[in-house]
Amino acid sequence: MMRISTKGRYALRIMLDLARQEGCEPVSLHDIAERQHITQKYMESIMSILLRAKLVLSVRGKSGGYRLARAASEYSVYEILNAAEGSMAPVACLTQNPPGCELAAQCATLPLWVGLNTVIRDYLTRTNLADLAQGKPGDSVYCDYI
Amino acid sequence: MMRISTKGRYALRIMLDLARQEGCEPVSLHDIAERQHITQKYMESIMSILLRAKLVLSVRGKSGGYRLARAASEYSVYEILNAAEGSMAPVACLTQNPPGCELAAQCATLPLWVGLNTVIRDYLTRTNLADLAQGKPGDSVYCDYI
């Protein structure tokens, strides 16, 4: 169905939550769970992805938790979703480079998928975490006059 | 992973195949299977979707098959994928109207999903089947000056 899974959606909400606590002490999953209504156990698996991708820093032990690795404005929504989802390419063959399979030369639909991928990636790259926290999503207007 | 499934990708290739045989006798699944390397049995289930969506017409019995219901240029890629995939919305809550769940007012990510949905829908609507058959995908350039 080409749906973003809970992994991606939750990851974004978690990063937004961390962005709002920017500069404070590390935030525990217990606290995030209360605010975001995501189970702590499931969040653990999501945090391990974000940690491996170096999108967050962790502090273990008592009064530990997570914090952003950079300023909120330095994160694009794209890199967060891409890390959590594994890939944001709408078809698998776009993860090859050059994109396409061995039949790429004869594939009439490949240019369409490349274009779709571009459109999605550009839109999600245009929005950063700080903007999103302030309710400013990326501009989705398309211009015909270029 | 937000991937378009084989249903959508195959549906598009099938519609492209039919577009190339436009104006001829109905095309049998046997013939399409040979050209597109999709199993005939699996195609049957895809055709039933396209038929219910009135994207194709069918002729039963010997020397029967399928044909486009309109001119190829009258199909957007969006409506084909939307029919085959069930929905092209990147998150489920966008299929409600107004988009969003009961927490929409407090949802910081909803505007992002609405924008993403718009960007995807607009791009796929910009391309029609006739253009795709001629190797012209939709323009994926984003304009900053609007």
Place this chain on the structure above:
DNA sequence: GCATTTCCTTGTGTGGTGGTAGGAAATAAA
């Protein structure tokens, strides 16, 4: 030392994906 918190491995139910099997119904051609 104890409470807290991340980190790691493992298991598990559910549903969607990507098909296959078998046959009924329709229809053109012989």
Place this chain on the structure above:
DNA sequence: TTTATTTCCTACCACCACACAAGGAAATGC
């Protein structure tokens, strides 16, 4: 009228990702 062809319909099935839950090990502040 028979036969071959073709769509149409209802099941069925294996596999894998998703969305968790369980249990414990390791780290660390107090």
